[in-house]
Amino acid sequence: MLVDSKDREYLVTLDVGGQFHTHAGSISHDDIIGSPEGCVVRASSEQRFLVVRPRLSDLVVNMPRGAQVIYPKDLGAILMQADIWPGQRILEAGVGSGALSMTLLRAGASVLGYEIREEFARVAEKNVRLALGETVDYHVEIRDVTEGIDEVGLDRVILDMPEPWKVVSHAERALRAGGIFLCYLPTINQTQQVRETLATSGFGMEETVEILRRTWHIDGRSVRPDHRMVAHTGFLTSARLLRTPER
Numbered sequence: 010m011l012v013d014s015k016d017r018e019y020l021v022t023l024d025v026g027g028q029f030h031t032h033a034g035s036i037s038h039d040d041i042i043g044s045p046e047g048c049v050v051r052a053s054s055e056q057r058f059l060v061v062r063p064r065l066s067d068l069v070v071n072m073p074r075g076a077q078v079i080y081p082k083d084l085g086a087i088l089m090q091a092d093i094w095p096g097q098r099i100l101e102a103g104v105g106s107g108a109l110s111m112t113l114l115r116a117g118a119s120v121l122g123y124e125i126r127e128e129f130a131r132v133a134e135k136n137v138r139l140a141l142g143e144t145v146d147y148h149v150e151i152r153d154v155t156e157g158i159d160e161v162g163l164d165r166v167i168l169d170m171p172e173p174w175k176v177v178s179h180a181e182r183a184l185r186a187g188g189i190f191l192c193y194l195p196t197i198n199q200t201q202q203v204r205e206t207l208a209t210s211g212f213g214m215e216e217t218v219e220i221l222r223r224t225w226h227i228d229g230r231s232v233r234p235d236h237r238m239v240a241h242t243g244f245l246t247s248a249r250l251l252r253t254p255e256r
């Protein structure tokens with residue numbers, strides 16, 4: 010990742026002999042390859058760029074998008090609220106741009122994605138392979154999750170799609186006892202609807218949270234919250250499967 014003097018970030022995949030073109034002219038990839046993280050390179054205009062490997066959160070906000078991604082503040086919270094650990098089998102829908110997929114996979118889980126739009130599935134797969142390589146256990150099927158889930162004995166069902174209440178009964182059949190259902194929703198009306206559905210299902214221990222993250226400006230004696238913040242993204246609702254239906 011290249012960072013310019015105004016803190017603008019650019020993701021670059023390095024190739025021997027390659028060039029990166031910016032508003033400040035071009036940068037030779039060969040000037041970067043083999044250099045330590047934190048080095049500074051100059052573009053042809055002499056403008057300086059800091060070079061570091063991107064963190065997962067940098068990738069998520071800077072990578073090519075199909076659909077809107079879940080922001081890092083919510084991705085981190087999802088790992089805790091859904092209690093993600095290595096080796097879990099997770100059904101995720103829809104995968105959109107792959108930001109949530111990348112987060113679950115990097116925590117060591119196996120992820121099967123359902124996505125109704127083929128072009129988004131391809132963006133997600135490309136982003137995942139670019140960020141994490143070919144070895145992660147990730148497969149995406151083009152299908153509508155409201156029509157059912159084929160898998161059984163899953164550890165988690167994690168949803169970022171508009172009508173998760175239509176998936177609650179499918180998740181009851183697909184999850185193992187004690188498994189966790191989690192959905193991310195932008196509005197409280199949708200959240201209320203999924204909570205009503207969960208309340209009459211085999212799920213219990215429901216929890217809905219909203220994550221507010223405020224960065225601070227710290228410069229000498231000028232110490233205060235930043236003027237701007239991402240005020241609203243979405244609500245996270247989770248529940249655990251306590252009574253499994255007849256299969």
Ligand SMILES: C[S@@+](CC[C@H](N)C(=O)[O-])C[C@H]1O[C@@H](n2cnc3c(N)ncnc32)[C@H](O)[C@@H]1O
Pocket residue numbers: 076077078079102103104105106107108109110123124125126129152153154155169170171
């Ligand atoms: C906001 S995006 C998901 C973004 C993703 N969580 C990420 O972090 O990159 C919502 C996705 O759900 C998909 N979708 C909507 N309804 C669906 C359904 N019934 N079954 C499967 N995917 C669905 C959309 O096509 C879209 O790609």
